[in-house]
Amino acid sequence: MSGLTFRLRAPPDERLDLSQLTPGRLAALPAAEIPRLVVGTSKSKLTVGDVFAHKGQAGDRVTIVGGSSRLDFIGDELDQGTVVVDGEVGICAGRSMRGGRLEIRGDAGAWLASGLAGGVVFVKGSAAGYVGGQRAGDKFGMTGGTVVIEGDAGDRTGERMRRGTIIVRGRCGACAGSRMLGGTIWAERGFGPATGVLMRRGTLIGPAVETMLPTFADTGRHDLVILRILSRYLAATLGPLAPRALSGGVRKFAGDLATIGKGEILITA
Amino acid sequence: MKVNGIAIDDTFAEAFGMSATGVVITADSARWARQAAVTMSGFGTSVIGCGAEVGIDRELKPEETPDGRPGVRVLLFGFSPDALAPQLKNRVGQCVLTSPGSACYSGVDAKKRIGLGQGPRFFGDGFQTAKRLGKSRYWRVPVMDGEFVVEETSGVVTDAVGGGNVLILGNDRAGLLATAEAGVAAIAAVPDTITPFPGGIVRSGSKVGSKYKGMVASTNDAFCPTLRGRVKSELGPDTVAVLEIVIDGLSSEAVAAAMKAALKTIVETGAAKGVTRVSAGNYGGKLGQHHYHLRKLLP
Numbered sequence: 079m080s081g082l083t084f085r086l087r088a089p090p091d092e093r094l095d096l097s098q099l100t101p102g103r104l105a106a107l108p109a110a111e112i113p114r115l116v117v118g119t120s121k122s123k124l125t126v127g128d129v130f131a132h133k134g135q136a137g138d139r140v141t142i143v144g145g146s147s148r149l150d151f152i153g154d155e156l157d158q159g160t161v162v163v164d165g166e167v168g169i170c171a172g173r174s175m176r177g178g179r180l181e182i183r184g185d186a187g188a189w190l191a192s193g194l195a196g197g198v199v200f201v202k203g204s205a206a207g208y209v210g211g212q213r214a215g216d217k218f219g220m221t222g223g224t225v226v227i228e229g230d231a232g233d234r235t236g237e238r239m240r241r242g243t244i245i246v247r248g249r250c251g252a253c254a255g256s257r258m259l260g261g262t263i264w265a266e267r268g269f270g271p272a273t274g275v276l277m278r279r280g281t282l283i284g285p286a287v288e289t290m291l292p293t294f295a296d297t298g299r300h301d302l303v304i305l306r307i308l309s310r311y312l313a314a315t316l317g318p319l320a321p322r323a324l325s326g327g328v329r330k331f332a333g334d335l336a337t338i339g340k341g342e343i344l345i346t347a
Numbered sequence: 348m349k350v351n352g353i354a355i356d357d358t359f360a361e362a363f364g365m366s367a368t369g370v371v372i373t374a375d376s377a378r379w380a381r382q383a384a385v386t387m388s389g390f391g392t393s394v395i396g397c398g399a400e401v402g403i404d405r406e407l408k409p410e411e412t413p414d415g416r417p418g419v420r421v422l423l424f425g426f427s428p429d430a431l432a433p434q435l436k437n438r439v440g441q442c443v444l445t446s447p448g449s450a451c452y453s454g455v456d457a458k459k460r461i462g463l464g465q466g467p468r469f470f471g472d473g474f475q476t477a478k479r480l481g482k483s484r485y486w487r488v489p490v491m492d493g494e495f496v497v498e499e500t501s502g503v504v505t506d507a508v509g510g511g512n513v514l515i516l517g518n519d520r521a522g523l524l525a526t527a528e529a530g531v532a533a534i535a536a537v538p539d540t541i542t543p544f545p546g547g548i549v550r551s552g553s554k555v556g557s558k559y560k561g562m563v564a565s566t567n568d569a570f571c572p573t574l575r576g577r578v579k580s581e582l583g584p585d586t587v588a589v590l591e592i593v594i595d596g597l598s599s600e601a602v603a604a605a606m607k608a609a610l611k612t613i614v615e616t617g618a619a620k621g622v623t624r625v626s627a628g629n630y631g632g633k634l635g636q637h638h639y640h641l642r643k644l645l646p
Binding site for chain 1: 477
């Protein structure tokens with residue numbers, strides 16, 4: 079597997095826009111142009127060469143060694159290939175991805191996978207708020223693809239999400255699935271308060287919700303075929319990253335009845 | 348030509364190009380998956396009178412189905428994708444949606460699609476919801492025992508084959524039936540094929556046309572033993588009955604494999620049960636695109 083490796087020379091003094099560092103975009107450039115790409119976001123016009131020492135040849139993989147919470151827009155519009163970050167990242171990692179794989183071996187900032195339409199985003203650590211969420215000017219949050227977070231996710235995970243799957247090994251903060259239009263959020267250690275506020279459709283799965291909103295109706299325990307399909311689909315597409323298949327039934331809360339109420343919170347415990 | 352004492356006619360089965368789709372039906376148990384599949388396959392013997400030819404391809408193990416429950420694959424054959432669409436909608440809506448614990452998924456992997464859950468979902472009266480996973484969209488329709496899950500579309504192919512056949516002739520009607528049953532059982536092991544007639548066996552082979560207006564087909568008098576001597580019969584003096592196995596397949600290769608499996612069983616076990624001759628139905632080779640010569644398919 080060929081590819082380029084970028085090693086961070088020192089913690090950056092400003093936020094960096096690394097949207098250009100994807101396999102497809104780098105492969106389209108002459109090798110000499112790569113260190114001259116501007117990644118700075120201030121008047122200093124920092125370039126790739128100023129910030130990183132790089133080696134290798136453009137291919138289907140980009141590796142960034144050395145993380146920082148100032149490394150923004152990593153994997154932006156990725157459509158094929160793999161981007162790996164050996165460390166933490168800033169805001170909007172995996173923004174508008176359409177395919178491929180983004181692997182973050184650290185924590186991620188806000189708006190991880192915002193506008194995601196396809197591909198897989200994997201975070202070894204935790205993620206800040208608005209995972210798969212809507213940014214200003216967006217019509218929706220994520221519309222496809224899969225996000226797996228080994229740690230916790232912040233507030234408003236899946237804000238106005240339309241399709242796709244978010245798996246959180248840890249816990250989601252407040253207002254997960256807020257204004258959600260579809261898709262699935264599966265938090266293996268549960269959800270914070272106001273979960274599903276104003277959600278129209280979609281599915282939230284977890285062992286507990288800190289405080290269930292009064293606008294969700296308890297429909298009782300059910301053995302849902304769709305959860306079997308979901309478990310098998312995730313096992314087939316994610317392999318060892320997939321959540322453990324559910325056994326037995328779930329308790330279904332339908333809502334948010336402050337809207338059309340076609341969403342659901344499924345309590346696994 | 349004789350094999351194990353059974354005469355093999357130097358003739359061929361003539362079959363036609365058809366469109367085909369399929370579904371995978373699952374349920375809490377194999378019994379109930381089979382029940383829904385059998386119900387859906389009812390009144391699906393001949394495309395001319397039934398609108399579609401429908402039958403069970405095979406049973407599926409839990410690990411082979413989308414939801415990990417026991418399943419059955421049903422295939423439907425028709426004149427065109429447009430003709431199959433209402434058949435699929437009605438049969439799923441009336442026979443699968445209604446069956447306890449059932450779910451229904453696409454059973455043919457093809458780029459061209461026809462509606463599967465697009466009609467039955469409206470039974471949910473606005474309470475139905477959908478979930479897209481990968482390329483598939485699943486409808487969840489609330490019903491009295493939980494939810495009926497049905498995939499939105501099913502694949503359809505236009506290069507399927509309908510009308511592969513084997514005629515079994517002999518001097519013992521019960522023995523013929525047992526031999527035909529064994530032939531159908533052999534075909535059941537061939538993937539991508541169905542035998543749409545009752546138990547896979549036809550006793551009313553037909554010819555094209557009739558003396559009566561409006562009848563597009565009528566009894567194949569040349570193969571009716573009670574008409575021997577009255578018509579230009581194809582039957583020898585010792586033949587007391589003729590049974591036919593009709594085969595539809597998703598491909599010409601599948602139909603040929605099914606005929607081969609049936610012929611092997613018939614020539615290996617038929618003589619002891621009164622089978623004296625094997626033939627095949629055709630229209631002189633002028634109507635169907637697919638010809639399966641019996642002697643080339645012998646074991």
